[in-house]
């Protein structure tokens with residue numbers, strides 16, 4: 001089994017695409033193929049000591065799911081099913097997609113939902129990311145002056161995605177026991 005599990009929600013496919021970009025950087029022993037949270041189970045998540053969770057922000061600053069008018073269930077419905085997973089001893093990094101121009105007042109807000117859920121359950125959360133290089137008015141996902149995970153904006157800053165991923169993955173490498 002791979003050491004790192006990567007799970008995502010996605011409405012129009014961009015978060016899936018980024019998940020694949022991340023996986024491409026690693027072999028199969030290191031990272032499993034990305035899994036959509038609408039096609040998995042809590043037991044699958046619980047298998048991993050190292051996890052990456054990816055989410056877009058949809059609706060009014062929401063996780064993807066039926067409340068955000070997604071066609072299928074997603075993080076909104078899946079997250080509560082993880083309530084009994086023991087995250088103590090697990091290391092988790094979060095990335096979030098958003099649109100800082102169209103949604104400047106709630107940029108990548110949904111990351112905070114994953115962050116709070118994991119924090120309450122004792123996970124070690126790594127991968128906080130500086131807000132430099134983004135222009136937005138407000139984000140719930142900023143804690144102590146940093147995003148709680150990697151913020152990506154494929155709507156306005158697509159060309160920065162690869163380099164942001166490289167830098168972010170380097171920043172979490174030691175916590176994930178990765179050689180980068």
Ligand SMILES: Cc1cc2nc3c(=O)[nH]c(=O)nc-3n(C[C@H](O)[C@H](O)[C@H](O)COP(=O)(O)O)c2cc1C
Nearest residue numbers: 010011012013014015056059061098099103107108
């Ligand atoms: C209806 C709708 C609502 C959105 N709301 C937000 C938002 O509140 N904050 C934000 O940063 N981005 C928002 N976005 C932008 C998406 O997060 C962004 O386009 C993302 O890349 C979509 O990812 P996906 O293709 O994986 O679904 C919204 C997009 C749509 C279509």
